[in-house]
Amino acid sequence: MDAPVLKQREKLAGHIIQHLGKRKMDGSFAPTAAEAKAQVLRLIGAMKTPTSVIRCGSETVGGLGLWADIAALSGVTLMDPYAPGLSKEQGAEVRRQGLLADVLVASSNAITMDGRLVNLDGTGNRVAGMLFGPKKVILVVGMNKVAQDVAAAQDRVRAYAAPANNMRLGEAYGLKNPCLEDGRCHQCMSETKICNIWTIIEGQAVRGRIHVVLVAEDLGY
């Protein structure tokens, strides 16, 4: 990454982290994906063991290759709904049990300049865990997901993240949504729609429960 771009992103991240603090959330900056990964592993390693971590379907976290490293941490159990050999029903049960995991590691579809977390979910297990259940929520968010405000964040998710997720999941899940045809969101009512639940996290009751790692590099959608 160009040095001026890195510098600008670090300054923007500093601004967002200040606002996260006002919202009783923690934040940190990682100049690279590798540093972000190291930070996540340190945060989990600092928790009291034994620790359970629920895996979610985040493209950002998967792209970092974090799940195998988390599973290898001493005293940590990775609850993996994607484990080979699990039936659809068994995977759903792991997701349900995961609402009581110690740690949720995920990304956010968008974050605003004043530290609000904006997400759009299909089944809701990812956002449910962000809201309540896991004692610690660690979100890895590339600076490509920063939006000026909530309206811009929702625009970003509709214009980019949601259609891209349809492209990622379309074949495996047999999706038949209009965005698969032209790459644009039609705010459809399709039977296989994956855009069902919007959440906006404004703050936390328990200080520091959510920690956002802001990564200078573009990550995920």
Ligand code: SF4
């Ligand atoms: S067209 Fe439907 S499934 Fe596709 S992104 Fe929009 S709401 Fe989601």
